[in-house]
Amino acid sequence: MESNLKCRVCHSKDLKQFLSLGDIPPVNAFLDSSEISQERSYPLTLAYCPSCFLVQLESIVPPEHLFSHYLHLSSGSASNIEHLRNFSEILHARFNITLDTSILEIGSNDGTLLAFFKKYTSHLLGVDPAQNLMQLSQEHAIETLPKFFNSSLALDILKNKGAFDFIIALNVIPHTPDVIDLLEGVYTLLSLRGVLVMEGVYALETILQGEFDTIYHEHVYTFSFHSLISTFKRAKLCIVDVEKIPTQGGSLRIFAQREESASPPSPAVLALLKEEKEKGLTNPLIYQGVGAKVEKFKKDLRNLIEQETKQYGKLIGLGAPARGNVILNYCGLGTQDIEYIIDDTPLKQGKVTPGTHIPVKPWGALAHDNKRTFLLLSWNYKDSFFSKLKKQFSHSRVIIPFPHLEVNSLG
Numbered sequence: 001m002e003s004n005l006k007c008r009v010c011h012s013k014d015l016k017q018f019l020s021l022g023d024i025p026p027v028n029a030f031l032d033s034s035e036i037s038q039e040r041s042y043p044l045t046l047a048y049c050p051s052c053f054l055v056q057l058e059s060i061v062p063p064e065h066l067f068s069h070y071l072h073l074s075s076g077s078a079s080n081i082e083h084l085r086n087f088s089e090i091l092h093a094r095f096n097i098t099l100d101t102s103i104l105e106i107g108s109n110d111g112t113l114l115a116f117f118k119k120y121t122s123h124l125l126g127v128d129p130a131q132n133l134m135q136l137s138q139e140h141a142i143e144t145l146p147k148f149f150n151s152s153l154a155l156d157i158l159k160n161k162g163a164f165d166f167i168i169a170l171n172v173i174p175h176t177p178d179v180i181d182l183l184e185g186v187y188t189l190l191s192l193r194g195v196l197v198m199e200g201v202y203a204l205e206t207i208l209q210g211e212f213d214t215i216y217h218e219h220v221y222t223f224s225f226h227s228l229i230s231t232f233k234r235a236k237l238c239i240v241d242v243e244k245i246p247t248q249g250g251s252l253r254i255f256a257q258r259e260e261s262a263s264p265p266s267p268a269v270l271a272l273l274k275e276e277k278e279k280g281l282t283n284p285l286i287y288q289g290v291g292a293k294v295e296k297f298k299k300d301l302r303n304l305i306e307q308e309t310k311q312y313g314k315l316i317g318l319g320a321p322a323r324g325n326v327i328l329n330y331c332g333l334g335t336q337d338i339e340y341i342i343d344d345t346p347l348k349q350g351k352v353t354p355g356t357h358i359p360v361k362p363w364g365a366l367a368h369d370n371k372r373t374f375l376l377l378s379w380n381y382k383d384s385f386f387s388k389l390k391k392q393f394s395h396s397r398v399i400i401p402f403p404h405l406e407v408n409s410l411g
């Protein structure tokens with residue numbers, strides 16, 4: 001556990017802590033019951049840098065503890081597969097991707113996204129440190145280096161494969177403690193007119209409203225667009241376009257190029273900068289009061305769950321995403337409140353949730369429980385859960401934690 005006293009990007013020594021969620025285990029580390037005794041927790045505390053406005057974890061867990069055995073599969077949910085298919089089509093439509101186009105993906109996971117590009121080009125390379133995903137990406141016939149991407153790996157790749165026309169990094173950059181080194185590697189490997197396309201959760205505004213479930217150890221950084229631009233600039237990369245996308249409750253898709261050959265920034269870049277300023281995201285005062293909002297949520301949710309369990313028995317959780325584990329751990333919920341959680345990721349089924357040790361079961365396990373209240377942990381997939389459950393559970397109620405804590409009826 002490394003403690004962070006300086007801003008990781010601009011090195012200012014004036015970091016200000018503004019939100020502490022206590023000690024929580026890594027929220028993607030689902031366990032077998034036999035592993036519970038070895039489980040470790042780490043503090044989860046957010047700070048902001050008054051110099052560059054970057055919001056960051058005060059201390060970080062070494063990435064090799066988080067990513068060497070990863071249970072989040074790109075192909076784990078139909079909606080994510082659809083998102084990746086769309087992404088490949090959008091990129092193809094926007095840029096002229098031909099048989100000669102080379103594409104590198106950082107954090108290529110099980111190769112799902114790169115496989116969609118196979119119909120356009122064969123110059124594809126994945127990089128992902130998760131050993132347990134190697135076999136899956138081999139099944140997609142995608143060449144994958146089982147490593148963390150950094151500037152020295154970039155030099156090796158440049159020597160062997162040359163520069164790339166596209167580098168894709170979906171939900172990687174906010175997770176990387178040495179983000180400047182990663183971006184310098186991108187700079188090294190991008191061809192002169194090459195484009196970096198990144199996506200990342202855009203959660204600062206929602207965190208400031210008290211929606212804290214995107215804060216976890218993997219998310220070392222919570223970027224504002226302002227802080228992203230200044231971070232990229234340190235690696236001589238220039239953001240040329242940006243769009244808001246709905247994934248993970250709200251994300252940004254960003255297009256960047258090498259500074260010396262970048263296109264002029266699009267109107268969307270200037271508009272988002274203006275929007276952030278108007279919302280006060282660059283004003284240090286906005287960070288005060290977040291802690292009280294988050295504490296109130298905890299109290300309200302616990303009260304609500306107490307009422308529901310008294311009336312209908314223990315709850316059933318819907319979805320076991322990482323963000324759900326932040327809610328469960330911070331609010332002190334466990335098997336006394338929730339009997340089990342259903343999730344369609346096979347790698348999570350049969351295991352228990354980190355920290356709270358609630359069993360995760362497949363959808364089939366729901367068959368005979370039809371009066372209970374549900375807790376929707378995957379609240380960003382509300383519509384798909386509701387349409388799946390409506391018929392069979394029309395008398396049941398569902399607690400929805402965010403964006404506003406409420407109870408809805410399924411019928």
Ligand SMILES: [Zn+2]
Nearest residue numbers: 007010049052
């Ligand atoms: Zn800073």
